[in-house]
Amino acid sequence: MLEIFQYQFMVNAFIAGMVIAVLASVSGSFIVLRRYSMMTETLAHSALVGVAVGIISGTSPVWMAVAVAVFSAWTIEYLRSYFHLYSDAVLAIFLSGSLALAVIIVSLAGAFNSSLFSYLFGSILSVGMEDVIAISVFGVAALVILGLFYKELFFIAFDEEVARASGIKVDWLNFLLVSIVAVVIALSIRIVGTLLIGALMVIPTISALRYRQGFGRTMALALVFALLSVVGGMFFSYYFSLPSGATIVICVLIIFIISLAANRR
Amino acid sequence: MRFEAAVFEVKSLSYRIGSEEVLQNISLRILKGEYCAIIGPNGGGKTTLVRLLLGLEQPSGGDIYLFGTSIKRFNSWDKIGYVPQRASQTDASFPATVYEVVRMGRVAKRGILAFESAEDVSVVEEVMTKMDVAHLRDRLIGELSGGQRQRVMIARALASSPEVLILDEPNTGVDQRSQQRFYALLKELNVNDHLTIIFVTHDIGVIADDIGRLFTVNQTLLTCNDPKEALSCSEMSKLYGIDAHLLSNHHRH
Numbered sequence A: 001m002l003e004i005f006q007y008q009f010m011v012n013a014f015i016a017g018m019v020i021a022v023l024a025s026v027s028g029s030f031i032v033l034r035r036y037s038m039m040t041e042t043l044a045h046s047a048l049v050g051v052a053v054g055i056i057s058g059t060s061p062v063w064m065a066v067a068v069a070v071f072s073a074w075t076i077e078y079l080r081s082y083f084h085l086y087s088d089a090v091l092a093i094f095l096s097g098s099l100a101l102a103v104i105i106v107s108l109a110g111a112f113n114s115s116l117f118s119y120l121f122g123s124i125l126s127v128g129m130e131d132v133i134a135i136s137v138f139g140v141a142a143l144v145i146l147g148l149f150y151k152e153l154f155f156i157a158f159d160e161e162v163a164r165a166s167g168i169k170v171d172w173l174n175f176l177l178v179s180i181v182a183v184v185i186a187l188s189i190r191i192v193g194t195l196l197i198g199a200l201m202v203i204p205t206i207s208a209l210r211y212r213q214g215f216g217r218t219m220a221l222a223l224v225f226a227l228l229s230v231v232g233g234m235f236f237s238y239y240f241s242l243p244s245g246a247t248i249v250i251c252v253l254i255i256f257i258i259s260l261a262a263n264r265r
Numbered sequence B: 001m002r003f004e005a006a007v008f009e010v011k012s013l014s015y016r017i018g019s020e021e022v023l024q025n026i027s028l029r030i031l032k033g034e035y036c037a038i039i040g041p042n043g044g045g046k047t048t049l050v051r052l053l054l055g056l057e058q059p060s061g062g063d064i065y066l067f068g069t070s071i072k073r074f075n076s077w078d079k080i081g082y083v084p085q086r087a088s089q090t091d092a093s094f095p096a097t098v099y100e101v102v103r104m105g106r107v108a109k110r111g112i113l114a115f116e117s118a119e120d121v122s123v124v125e126e127v128m129t130k131m132d133v134a135h136l137r138d139r140l141i142g143e144l145s146g147g148q149r150q151r152v153m154i155a156r157a158l159a160s161s162p163e164v165l166i167l168d169e170p171n172t173g174v175d176q177r178s179q180q181r182f183y184a185l186l187k188e189l190n191v192n193d194h195l196t197i198i199f200v201t202h203d204i205g206v207i208a209d210d211i212g213r214l215f216t217v218n219q220t221l222l223t224c225n226d227p228k229e230a231l232s233c234s235e236m237s238k239l240y241g242i243d244a245h246l247l248s249n250h251h252r253h
Helices: A008-033 A038-057 A061-082 A087-108 A114-121 A129-148 A150-158 A160-165 A170-188 A197-209 A215-239 A244-262 B046-053 B098-104 B118-130 B146-158 B176-191 B233-240
Strands: B006-017 B020-031 B035-039 B061-066 B080-083 B164-168 B196-200 B213-218 B220-224
Touching: A008 A038, A008 A129, A008 A150, A008 A170, A008 A197, A008 A215, A008 A244, A038 A061, A038 A087, A038 A114, A038 A170, A038 A197, A061 A087, A061 A170, A129 A150, A129 A170, A150 A160, A150 A170, A150 B098, A160 A170, A160 B080, A170 A197, A197 A215, A197 A244, A215 A244, B006 B046, B020 B046, B020 B061, B020 B196, B020 B213, B020 B220, B035 B046, B035 B176, B046 B061, B046 B164, B046 B196, B080 B146, B098 B118, B098 B146, B118 B146, B146 B164, B146 B176, B164 B176, B176 B196
Parallel strands: B035 B196, B035 B213, B080 B164, B164 B196
Antiparallel strands: B006 B020, B006 B061, B213 B220
């Protein structure tokens, strides 16, 4: 067995990381094709508010992040759908507002420390068995839901108006999708960090799009790229003592550059 | 042709955006098997009327009945196939093959939690063949010409086996030859498949021979049971607010 797998924390990190790679790339495919990529960054910043509250209140930062991210996702979707506000403007408001709130909370509590740093950029050392179980249970549930509504979500991503005219519950499915994305982001912060998870959701799909395939194959390619990035990033992180989130993002960026160079048209 | 029942019935419909009255007091009945056209100037409310019929907008007043049921309670949306205005101008970079796009038409019919049945596959194959896009099945939608994309979008609308087909200016960005082929196809769907067709267009001259009734919309609605009569220059001038001259186009297929 490789030396890296003799440590339980590395085994935990690999299991959690691979589940996150699958979830991030599958849910990210729908988000990217709906021109909603900035949603991932915004929800990641919202999750940071939950982390800050969790750290200063002594509750679980991850579960607080899940709660705040889901609440933010619903509020953003509500404002976009019912007040017809520009999507990018709503996201910009939430992105900067959440970051400001998180910074104020941790400043007031004097909690700028290494614990917060690990949530910002990810730390494989911090992944416990509890996290692996939470990520795996949620991961299977989220994949089942995405699988059940795959055809509707694909239709909405391609043509929301015609999907709505066909009687598909577009608003309800939009809420469902952003809720799943919010939870994926919040659960991923142990591995990738709040500031870097957006890249794992968006870049694999953007890279896969360069190969000009149908939707099913594009999603499968994005999944392979995300898995390669997570596995490669963790190996580099372990052997070169680098932050896991940053190395995973560098790996996915390398895949993007190769995809771009290989498919120039 | 034998007309049986009202597919759409609209009573005193109005639609307002802020203080602006977009549509006022519209009443109409469209019967099963009819081929109607809706014409009018840009901004006259044609697309708004279609969106109201599809439940995509909420009226400010009046009632809409689909297949005899109030639109508020109507849920058999798979009976209505819709080809939107920008049908031939889909996002060129979207990763969807022709087959994947046509399959979307079965989604609402299948319902949530249902797997694709043999009937679903067979209907998709059948409409692709009918629309002459079966040979393009693995091509990306963004790689097709405007006319090919238009046929794919109609195939998607037909995949739900609808009783009504609503087309909102689907010829935008489509070349002349494809347009003529398209008009012949609509006539065939109406005559052979008994499909009710509602066609929003500016290009009324070329389908005047095919359509049964013409609705002219410019905030209010005028119904004409003899489309050729309505196409007189004075009527067109009144509708569009400019001097109109009719150029005949006797296409035959």
